[in-house]
Amino acid sequence: MSDLSTVQKWLTSIIVRPGKLQDKINAADRTYQVDYTRLIKSSHITATDRIHVYARGYVLRLMECMRADYPALQALLGPALFDTFAQAYLSSLPSHSPSLFDLGKSFPDFIKVSQPPVADTETGHSMFDLPVELAMAERARSEVLRSKGLEQIQSAGASESFMFELLQISLRISPCLRLLKLSYPLISFIRSAESKEHAATPEKRNNFMAICRKNYAIAMYELEDWQWYFLTALSESNYTEAVGIAAENSGIKRDTLLADLMIWLPGAKQMGMVYEEGGEV
Numbered sequence: 001m002s003d004l005s006t007v008q009k010w011l012t013s014i015i016v017r018p019g020k021l022q023d024k025i026n027a028a029d030r031t032y033q034v035d036y037t038r039l040i041k042s043s044h045i046t047a048t049d050r051i052h053v054y055a056r057g058y059v060l061r062l063m064e065c066m067r068a069d070y071p072a073l074q075a076l077l078g079p080a081l082f083d084t085f086a087q088a089y090l091s092s093l094p095s096h097s098p099s100l101f102d103l104g105k106s107f108p109d110f111i112k113v114s115q116p117p118v119a120d121t122e123t124g125h126s127m128f129d130l131p132v133e134l135a136m137a138e139r140a141r142s143e144v145l146r147s148k149g150l151e152q153i154q155s156a157g158a159s160e161s162f163m164f165e166l167l168q169i170s171l172r173i174s175p176c177l178r179l180l181k182l183s184y185p186l187i188s189f190i191r192s193a194e195s196k197e198h199a200a201t202p203e204k205r206n207n208f209m210a211i212c213r214k215n216y217a218i219a220m221y222e223l224e225d226w227q228w229y230f231l232t233a234l235s236e237s238n239y240t241e242a243v244g245i246a247a248e249n250s251g252i253k254r255d256t257l258l259a260d261l262m263i264w265l266p267g268a269k270q271m272g273m274v275y276e277e278g279g280e281v
Contacts, residue, residue, distance in 0.1 A: 010034050014051060015058045018091040025051060062090055062103060069104045069142055072186075072193035073111075073134045076201070085111060101146055108135035130202070133182050137190060140178040140211050141218060147176035149213045150272050170277040171239050171265075177273055179223075179232055180209040187220045214272030221271065226250035226257060227264060231273060 010032040014024045025036050025048065040047035066086040067074055074082040089110045095103050115128045184202045186209065192199030208228035210221045223231075230246035237245065243261065247254045268274050 006032050006034070007039065010039075011051075011054065015055050016094055018094055021052055021055060022048065024055075059087075059090065062095070063087070065100050065103050066090070066107070070107065070135060070138045072138055072190040073131060075193035075199070076131060076134055076189075085114065088114070101142070104139065104142070108132060108139050111135050129183050129204075133180075133184055134186060134189070137180060137182070137186050137209065137211070137220075140180060141190075141220075144176045144178055144211050144213050144218055147213075149176040149216075150174050150275055151216060153275055171234060171274050172277045173231055173235050173274055174212055174272055176213045177231070178211045179228060179235075180211070181228065182207055182209055185222065187222060190220065210273060212272045214270075219271065221273075226252050226260065227268075230257075230261065231268075234274070 010028045013028045013031065014021075017024050017027070028034065029036055036051065037047055040050050042050075063083065063086055066089075067082070070082070070086075077085070086107075089107055093106055093110065097103070112132045115132070183204055183206060185205055185207045186202060189199045189202050208223040208225055210223050210228070210231065212219060212221075226246050226249075229249040230242050233242035233245035243254065243257060246252075247257045250257070252260075265274065269276075
């Protein structure tokens with residue numbers, strides 16, 4: 001009889017390895033010098049069927065996690081097609097992380113590379129861009145939920161005259177903010193899917209999306225292009241440089257953009273998108 005540690009490794013290799021069950025059992029037997037017919041007692045079910053219970057249960061649990069992480073994508077594709085993609089994903093990219101949070105990390109990329117070749121036409125691309133972007137948005141929401149946020153940050157002596165002090169303070173974006181440049185407006189569809197309500201498939205329209213967390217509550221916002229460009233630039237530059245980059249990319253004059261920022265940024269701060277540097281994140 002093999003020792004417990006060997007048996008645990010033997011069974012784990014069968015459960016997590018993709019492929020046909022009998023092939024996985026045979027490979028595990030060779031690797032760990034185990035004879036499964038002697039190790040697993042048979043009664044009213046065979047030794048293979050007993051192993052199958054554990055292997056199947058593991059896959060079902062992972063499928064439950066995938067459905068929980070991507071409810072809107074499942075609503076778009078339908079349960080059967082979603083499960084087909086999820087099972088293929090789990091088979092081709094088996095999880096090697098102890099955290100279920102990492103399980104669906106590469107699912108948006110998998111959906112993208114799984115697309116069939118299409119002609120370079122508006123109709124062709126619109127059919128397949130939507131599920132990819134929906135998966136991206138749902139993964140971003142999961143990351144926002146788990147990322148470090150602003151709940152513990154202390155403002156660096158901010159006053160109520162925030163909008164008049166933009167040039168004197170150092171702004172930073174929230175570490176849990178996620179910014180997406182999309183071909184579809186997805187917010188309404190995602191909210192309807194999470195509420196298990198019917199939602200019409202969104203029509204193609206370029207838009208900019210922000211996902212952030214404030215006081216542990218996740219929120220999604222559709223941004224103007226200049227707002228998205230500013231926040232994206234602010235993640236790598238200071239305030240002054242970000243203003244210049246946003247003005248250039250959006251085609252808005254710098255003075256006009258500065259005026260727009262003075263009106264919009266106090267609200268962005270309240271929504272948890274930005275904070276004044278000086279607190280400990």
